[in-house]
Amino acid sequence: HKLGDFLNEEAKEALDGVDLILWLVDASTPPTEEDANIASLLAEVALRTPLVLALNKMDMVSADDESARVDEFVHMAGNAKVMKISAAKRLGIGELLEALIQASPQREADYPEEQITDLYEKEIAADLIREACLIQLRDEVPHGMAVRIDEFKERENGMAYIAATIFVERESQK
Numbered sequence: 618h619k620l621g622d623f624l625n626e627e628a629k630e631a632l633d634g635v636d637l638i639l640w641l642v643d644a645s646t647p648p649t650e651e652d653a654n655i656a657s658l659l660a661e662v663a664l665r666t667p668l669v670l671a672l673n674k675m676d677m678v679s680a681d682d683e684s685a686r687v688d689e690f691v692h693m694a695g696n697a698k699v700m701k702i703s704a705a706k707r708l709g710i711g712e713l714l715e716a717l718i719q720a721s722p723q724r725e726a727d728y729p730e731e732q733i734t735d736l737y738e739k740e741i742a743a744d745l746i747r748e749a750c751l752i753q754l755r756d757e758v759p760h761g762m763a764v765r766i767d768e769f770k771e772r773e774n775g776m777a778y779i780a781a782t783i784f785v786e787r788e789s790q791k
Contacts, residue, residue, distance in 0.1 A: 620784040623763050632662045637669065637721050640694065644672035644701075648689050656693035667720045668697040671713055676703035739766040742779050750783065761786030 632638070640659060642652060659668060670690060678686050691699055700716055702709035734741070743764040750762065768780035 618786065620761060620763055620786045623765065623784055627763070629658065632658070632666075635662075635666055636724075637667050637717065638662065639669050639671060639717060640697065641671045641673055642690055643674055644686055644690060645674035645677040647686065648693055652690075652693060656695075660695060668694065669700060669713075669716055669720060670694040670697040671700045671702055673702050673704055675701040676706050676708060738777075739769045742766055742769060742777070743781065746779075746781050746783070 638659060640655065642648070648656075662668075672687060672690055675683070687699070687701070691697070698716060698720065700709060700713045702713055704710065743766050746764045747762060750764075763784045765782045765784070766779060767782055768778065770778040772778060
């Protein structure tokens with residue numbers, strides 16, 4: 618569907634120029650088709666970008682299944698640094714944070730220190746529109762929503778004209 622296509626394209630574009638990738642998976646279940654799709658996407662990027670695979674919910678994996686489950690995800694992730702965690706029980710979180718810090722390269726800032734954000738005005742506008750939809754419509758709008766800014770023009774009076782498309786995932790018919 619259009620929302621899924623939009624979000625997949627956003628994810629692909631987000632991978633360009635990143636310094637580090639954290640892939641967080643639910644290890645309480647075997648890898649899914651979506652996991653395989655993400656793995657194939659990351660395989661292209663991971664050759665040039667450090668990849669950390671965080672296996673979450675390890676507290677829910679039985680001792681008998683742990684080795685096989687870890688192997689399944691490791692096989693998909695290639696040369697990733699693998700971390701076993703449980704976010705709910707706060708197990709391994711400190712070690713994961715330290716691994717992310719160690720794997721992150723140090724470099725010059727991309728923008729001046731006094732600059733508040735590295736987001737473009739169009740990105741901020743999209744976030745504000747999405748937030749307004751969720752606030753105004755509350756439970757009526759699913760969280761499966763994305764906003765694409767189609768037109769953004771600054772007016773002479775300092776105001777902006779914004780045209781946007783809102784993608785909402787429909788519930789599947791059963």
